[in-house]
Amino acid sequence: MDHIDFEKIIRGKNINFLIGAGASTPLYPTLSLPPEIVGNDKCSLEEIITHPLLSDDRRTLLYLYYFLKWIKVMADEEYGSEETAKKAVKSNYMNFVSTISRFLQTEGNERPKRINIFTTNYDLLFEWTFDKYLQDNSLIYFNDGARGVFSRYIDSKNYNLNISHSGFYDRYTREIPTINLFKMHGSLSWTQVNNKIKVELPKESLKDINRVTNDIGFTIANIESLLKTIYNSNIEIFIDNLNLLTLELPESLLTLNPILLEQFYMKYNALAIINPNKHKFHDTVLEQHYYQMIRAFSYELEKKQAVLIVFGFSFADEHIKSIFERSLSNPELQVFIISYSKSSQLDMKEKFKNYKNITYLPENIESEKGDYLYLLKLIGFTGENIND
Incomplete structure (x- = not known):
């Protein structure tokens, strides 16, 4: 399927994207423990943190590791390292935003000029990309669900807006294309303040946590060194060893201070993100937000002539998977799942083998990867868009 055929299918439809962690690699690592610890085994951090026999202080140690290895690097306002492979991720996001913006600009007036992006990523790549894109492209509206001037707060009621532009003399009115961003697992730029979710720059939201982690003194390498010494492919034994x-650390006599570790966990919990934990929630504010986003996802997929394009998403989130499967009963919903590899495509086909309104792409997965370039070409990227 080329972009001409694909555009014929989606033009004039209610378009939604479901974007997962695969879109941000290799800028940010996956949640698997690295080979330096587990060798050729596959072991996810979520699997360990969720284990019911893991003690609370060891779970907090893993949250410290998670913060240092995954969260802290996402706060880099310059998108992280400028290595070629990682720099390409920035270009991919910019090309994606510019391509769907151009698509909306040429959309007819029969339907709202709106595209919804649902993502479980709490990195800020979409926010940074839009911020840069809007500097030179004013007639498009980016909606992250936040309202305010100096203090901005998230509220699900801030979506479903139609923004119009008129001339100086009000002789015409035209709808401004809108891109809605639904961050289903929260965001690095969110903190909880007075039972509300506030949006602020990461250097503010992470300031207190960074101070505590600096006092603790443990590094990613320190923690990985400890985990390596006790790793076992049998998860029960691994948990016992961890407890x-x-x-x-014998080489430096550095000992993890339990009081500082507890302080870290208190600061860490102020972040409005859903942890890599199957139990997910530690307070009602985040739980309410999550289910509001789930409802919004469900509503959009149940609309007439709805389209969902899935990229870099594994459906590991059981709630999202359940809502998605329920929405597949909508006979007008068309789903396109883009897989990076043959094994991941086969996995998706097995998960959703009873549904007929899903198209698995690339069609020739033996010779073509479903990477970001494939997605860009599919939605009409010509190489002429902004490339950072």
Whole structure:
């Protein structure tokens, strides 16, 4: 399927994207423990953190590791390292935004000029990309669900807006294309203040946490060194070893202070993100937001002539998977799942083998990867858009 055929299918429809962690790699690592710890085994951080036999202080140690290895790097306002492979991720996001913006600009007036992006990523790549894109492209509206001037707060009621532009003399009115961003698992730029979710720059939201982690003194390498010494492919044994682990580094006599570790966890919990934990929630504010986003996802997929394009998403979130499967009963919903590899495509086909309104792409997965370039070409990227 080329972009001409694809555009014929989606033009004039209610278009939604579901974007997962695959869109941000290799800028940010996956949640699998690295080979330096597990060798050729596959072991996810979520699987360990969720284990019911894991002690609370060891779970907090893993949250410290998670913060240092995944969260802290996402706060880099310059998108992280400028290595070629990582820099390409920035270009991919910019080309994606510019391509769907151009698509909306040429959309007819029969339907709202709106595209919805649902994502479980709490990195800020979409926000940084839109901020840069809007500097030179004013007649498009980016809606992250926040309202305010100096203090901005998230509210689900801030979506479903139609923005219009008129001339100086009000002789015409035209709808401004809108791109809605639904961050289903929260965001690095969100903190909880007075039972509300506030949006602020990461350097503010992470300031207190960084101060505590600096006092703790443990690094990613320190923690990975400890985990490597006690790793076992049998998860039950690994958990036992982790619970019994002495949190001291013999080469430097650095010991993890339990009081500082507790302080870290208190600061960490102020972030409005859903942890890599199957139990997910630690307070009602985040839980309410999550289910509001789930409802919005469901409503959009149940509309007439709805389209969902899935990219870089594994459907590991059981709630999202359940809502998605329920929405597949909508006979007008068309779903396109883009897979990076043959094995991931086969996995998706097995998960959703009973549904007929899903198209799996690339069609020739043996010879073509469903990477970001494939997605860009599919939605009409010509190489002429902004490329950073």
